[in-house]
Amino acid sequence: MKFSKTIITIFLLAISTISCSGDDGADGTNGTDGAPGATGTANVIYSAWMTAPAAVAETIDGTSGLSTTINAPELSADILAKGTVLVYMSFGSGTYQLPYTSTAGGAVNTVTPILSLQKIKLFRFKHVGDGTTVGLPTTLNWRYILIPGGVQAATSKTAKVDYSKMSYEEVCAYLKIQP
Numbered sequence: 001m002k003f004s005k006t007i008i009t010i011f012l013l014a015i016s017t018i019s020c021s022g023d024d025g026a027d028g029t030n031g032t033d034g035a036p037g038a039t040g041t042a043n044v045i046y047s048a049w050m051t052a053p054a055a056v057a058e059t060i061d062g063t064s065g066l067s068t069t070i071n072a073p074e075l076s077a078d079i080l081a082k083g084t085v086l087v088y089m090s091f092g093s094g095t096y097q098l099p100y101t102s103t104a105g106g107a108v109n110t111v112t113p114i115l116s117l118q119k120i121k122l123f124r125f126k127h128v129g130d131g132t133t134v135g136l137p138t139t140l141n142w143r144y145i146l147i148p149g150g151v152q153a154a155t156s157k158t159a160k161v162d163y164s165k166m167s168y169e170e171v172c173a174y175l176k177i178q179p
Contacts, residue, residue: 055136065125082149105134
């Protein structure tokens with residue numbers, strides 16, 4: 001009995017849905033195209049390429065090296081806590097994401113960013129603690145990309161983006177920003 005009531009209900013719903021049709025009204029007019037918007041992904045902030053002031057000798061956590069600082073006025077406490085900060089160094093014909101390890105100066109060394117509110121310290125240190133440093137020339141160019149938390153939120157269906165596995169050009173294309 002319950003089965004036949006279900007079948008009758010479905011049948012009546014199907015008939016009423018099929019038999020109903022709305023009156024056709026006049027087609028509306030097409031709107032005009034708006035002006036093109038700014039490039040980039042919403043809320044992503046990026047700097048122009050810049051040089052940094054001359055580096056000075058500094059010891060951080062017992063490691064001697066050279067450091068300099070670039071201003072990043074948009075680097076907020078919220079981005080530091082929940083976002084992603086990408087820092088790039090450009091020299092010669094290449095662009096490299098920090099931290100960047102090389103054998104410049106004949107020794108293995110790393111240039112790494114140290115983030116703080118509105119500032120990015122660039123610190124270069126040798127892996128061998130022999131008391132010497134490798135230069136951090138003012139001719140190097142630097143750029144940062146700030147991605148607030150929530151812009152690239154991971155879900156169970158979407159894996160979080162690993163920017164460290166992407167080239168600079170791939171990051172720019174992904175975030176729709178000018179290289």
